[in-house]
Amino acid sequence: MADIAVFSIQNPDSISYFNQREAAEIDEILMGPVGFSIDQLMELAGLSVATSIAEVYKPGEYGRVLAICGPGNNGGDGLVAARHLYHFGYKPSICYPKRSDKPLYTGLVRQLESLPVPFLSVEDLPSDLSKDFDILVDAIFGFSFHGSPRPPFDDLVQKLACLHRSDQTRQKVPVIVYVDIPSGWHVEEGDVGGEGIKPDMLVSLTAPKLCAKRFSGPHHLLGGRFVPPSIADKYKLCLPPYPGTAMCVRIGKPPQVDISALRENYVSPALLEEQVEADPIDQFRKWFDDAVAAGLREPNAMALSTARKDAKPSSRMVLLKGVDKDGFVWYTNYESRKAHELTENPRASLLFYWDGLNRQVRVEGFVQKVSDKESDQYFHSRPPGSQIGAIVSKQSAVVPGRDFLYQQHKELVEKYSDGSLIPKPKCWEGYRLKPEYFEFWQGQQSRLHDRLRYFPQDVDGKQGWRIERLGFGTQTYKEA
Numbered sequence: 062m063a064d065i066a067v068f069s070i071q072n073p074d075s076i077s078y079f080n081q082r083e084a085a086e087i088d089e090i091l092m093g094p095v096g097f098s099i100d101q102l103m104e105l106a107g108l109s110v111a112t113s114i115a116e117v118y119k120p121g122e123y124g125r126v127l128a129i130c131g132p133g134n135n136g137g138d139g140l141v142a143a144r145h146l147y148h149f150g151y152k153p154s155i156c157y158p159k160r161s162d163k164p165l166y167t168g169l170v171r172q173l174e175s176l177p178v179p180f181l182s183v184e185d186l187p188s189d190l191s192k193d194f195d196i197l198v199d200a201i202f203g204f205s206f207h208g209s210p211r212p213p214f215d216d217l218v219q220k221l222a223c224l225h226r227s228d229q230t231r232q233k234v235p236v237i238v239y240v241d242i243p244s245g246w247h248v249e250e251g252d253v254g255g256e257g258i259k260p261d262m263l264v265s266l267t268a269p270k271l272c273a274k275r276f277s278g279p280h281h282l283l284g285g286r287f288v289p290p291s292i293a294d295k296y297k298l299c300l301p302p303y304p305g306t307a308m309c310v311r312i313g314k315p316p317q318v319d320i321s322a323l324r325e326n327y328v329s330p331a332l333l334e335e336q337v338e339a340d341p342i343d344q345f346r347k348w349f350d351d352a353v354a355a356g357l358r359e360p361n362a363m364a365l366s367t368a369r370k371d372a373k374p375s376s377r378m379v380l381l382k383g384v385d386k387d388g389f390v391w392y393t394n395y396e397s398r399k400a401h402e403l404t405e406n407p408r409a410s411l412l413f414y415w416d417g418l419n420r421q422v423r424v425e426g427f428v429q430k431v432s433d434k435e436s437d438q439y440f441h442s443r444p445p446g447s448q449i450g451a452i453v454s455k456q457s458a459v460v461p462g463r464d465f466l467y468q469q470h471k472e473l474v475e476k477y478s479d480g481s482l483i484p485k486p487k488c489w490e491g492y493r494l495k496p497e498y499f500e501f502w503q504g505q506q507s508r509l510h511d512r513l514r515y516f517p518q519d520v521d522g523k524q525g526w527r528i529e530r531l532g533f534g535t536q537t538y539k540e541a
C-alpha cells in the first residue's frame with residue numbers, strides 16, 4: 062500500500078464540487094446510461110476508502126479499526142472498506158445496527174463474517190472508543206441524507222463528536238475517517254451547528270460535495286475512479302488525475318507534518334554473524350537480489366560521496382552499473398565536480414538505501430577509472446536517447462538556460478536520426494570503487510538495529526574479512 066502515489070493539488074478551487082442534486086444525478090448516469098451496477102460502484106468506492114486509509118495510516122500503528130455503518134449505500138461502502146482493510150493487514154470490527162435485508166448487503170455481511178470480522182452491537186461498544194480503536198470509519202450517512210440523525214445513529218454521531226472534544230486533554234484519540242460526508246453535516250453547508258464531527262480524514266467519492274470545502278482536517282482524498290472522460294467532459298467536471306494504479310488521490314493542501322515526529326518502527330528478520338556471507342561482495346549481492354525481488358524502484362541507485370583535497374565533502378546519487386570482486390562501477394562525466402574531486406582525492410564512499418527492506422549498505426574504498434574499452438562498451442549498450450543525453454551538455458558546467466539544452470538535444474537527435482554510430486564523448490567515463498570497508502545495516506524494532514561491518518584482515522597470509530557487530534545507540538565510535 063505504501064507505494065500508492067498520491068497526487069497533491071495545491072489549489073482546491075480547481076476541482077468540481079457537487080451539490081446534493083448533482084451528486085444524485087451523476088450516480089443515476091453511472092448506473093443508467095454508463096451501465097454500472099450498484100454492487101460495482103460500492104466495491105470501487107469501498108476499495109478507494111480502504112486504500113486511502115492505508116495510504117495515510119499504517120496498520121502497524123493504526124491497526125484496530127471500527128467501521129460504523131449506516132443502513133444505506135454509505136454503510137455498504139463502509140462494509141466493503143472493512144473487508145479490504147482486513148486483507149491489507151488491519152483488524153477491523155463493524156457496528157452495523159440497522160441491517161438492510163437486500164441481497165447486496167446480506168452478501169457483504171456474510172463475506173465479513175467468513176473472514177472473520179466481528180460485528181458489535183451498539184450496546185457492545187465500549188463507552189470510551191479511544192481505548193479499543195485506532196481508526197473510526199464513519200460510514201453512517203451519505204449525500205442523500207437530510208434532516209437529523211435518528212436513534213441509534215444520533216448517539217453514535219455524538220460519541221464521535223465528543224471524542225474530538227476530549228482531544229483537548231491530549232489523550233491519544235482514534236482518528237476519524239469519514240466516507241464522503243461527515244455524519245451530521247449538511248451536504249452543501251457543512252457543520253451548520255459547529256458541534257459535529259471534525260474528521261481527520263475525508264474520503265470524497267466520485268467528486269467532493271460542497272460541504273467538503275469546509276473540511277479543515279489534514280487529509281482530504283478523492284476515491285471512486287470510475288467516471289468516464291465522456292461524462293466528465295459533458296458535465297464539465299474538473300477532477301484530478303489518478304496517478305498510476307492508485308485508487309485514491311490527495312486533494313486539498315498537502316498535510317503539514319511535524320518533521321521531528323516522523324519515524325518508522327522497522328520490523329525485519331535478524332541479521333546474524335553466523336548467517337552472513339564471509340565475503341562482503343557475496344553478502345552485497347544477496348541483499349541486492351533481495352531488493353530486486355522485492356520490486357524496489359532503482360535498487361542500483363547509490364549516494365556517492367567524494368571530498369576535495371582540502372576535505373570538503375560532496376554527495377550525489379549515481380547508478381551502479383556493475384559489481385564483482387574488483388569493485389563497484391558507475392559511469393559519469395570526467396569533467397564533472399565528482400570527477401575533479403576524485404582526481405584530487407581518490408577515496409570515496411557509496412551508500413545504498415533499500416527503503417522497503419529497512420536496509421542500508423555503506424561501502425568505502427579507493428576509486429580508479431575503468432578501461433577505455435569497458436567505458437566504450439557500456440556507452441554503446443545504452444539506448445540512443447541516453448547516449449545523446451550524455452553528449453548534450455558538460456556535466457556540472459553552468460548553462461545559459463533550459464532552451465539551450467533542448468535545442469542542442471534536438472539538433473543531435475536529427476544528426477543521428479539515420480542510425481549512424483554516436484561517438485562516445487571523451488569525457489564520459491566509468492569509475493570503479495575497490496572496497497576496503499563495508500557496513501550492512503538492518504533496521505529493527507525500538508531502534509535495536511543490526512549493524513555488521515567488514516574490514517580486511519590477513520588470515521594465514523591470505524586476505525580475508527573480519528566481521529564485527531556495531532552498536533546502534535550512543536556508544537563511542539572506534540575506527541576499524
Ligand SMILES: Cc1cc2nc3c(=O)[nH]c(=O)nc-3n(C[C@H](O)[C@H](O)[C@H](O)COP(=O)(O)O)c2cc1C
Nearest residue numbers: 362377378379380391392393394397398399400457
Ligand atoms: C537516482 C539518480 C541516479 C543518477 N545516476 C547518475 C549516474 O549514474 N551518473 C551521473 O553522472 N549522474 C547521475 N545522476 C545525477 C547526479 O546525481 C548528479 O546530478 C550529476 O552526476 C552531477 O554531479 P556532480 O556535479 O557532483 O559531479 C543521478 C541522479 C539520480 C537522482
